[in-house]
Amino acid sequence: MLEGGCACGAIRYRLKVDPYDTGWCHCRICQRVSGTGGMIFTTVPLSAFHIERGEDSFGQFRSTPFGSRTCCFDCGAPLTIHVRHQPDEIDIAVGSLDDPEAVAPEFHLYAAAAPPWALPNDGLPRYDALRPATRGLEPGQTEA
Numbered sequence: 001m002l003e004g005g006c007a008c009g010a011i012r013y014r015l016k017v018d019p020y021d022t023g024w025c026h027c028r029i030c031q032r033v034s035g036t037g038g039m040i041f042t043t044v045p046l047s048a049f050h051i052e053r054g055e056d057s058f059g060q061f062r063s064t065p066f067g068s069r070t071c072c073f074d075c076g077a078p079l080t081i082h083v084r085h086q087p088d089e090i091d092i093a094v095g096s097l098d099d100p101e102a103v104a105p106e107f108h109l110y111a112a113a114a115p116p117w118a119l120p121n122d123g124l125p126r127y128d129a130l131r132p133a134t135r136g137l138e139p140g141q142t143e144a
Helices: 028-034
Strands: 001-005 012-015 020-025 038-044 048-052 059-062 069-073 078-083 087-094
Touching: 028 038, 028 059
Parallel strands: none
Antiparallel strands: 001 012, 012 048, 020 038, 038 087, 059 069, 069 078, 078 087
16 A cells, blocks of 8 residues: 655545556646656556545646646645546556655656657657557547
8 A cells, every 4th residue: 555645744645556557647737747857647546545634735726628636735746637538546646655666657648748858768658649548538549
């Protein structure tokens, strides 16, 4: 069971199951939210994401027509993204985990939007948008 939280400690959460689908997202919004070339997210069922402390510090904003993100009101640390095509799942910012080495990225999303310096030569599959087999989308659909 993994735990995590924001940078200032106001928010603490626990994942009740092992996460899956860990990968980089290099979309422009992830670049702007993180201040760098992208973010790594990992997924759990929404029912497995439990806020232990700081629910009042959770800020939410609609970052795209298909999703919203949360961050800490106090320190601004990005925490999650929840997309409409996967209503029963939530993506957790791996950098907010207490042990970010507990998961490893398996792919790169929106690689076409990444600055060249942000794409490591790690041999992971790269997709110009979402993966063709993204849960909740029609087969072959790569945009939400």
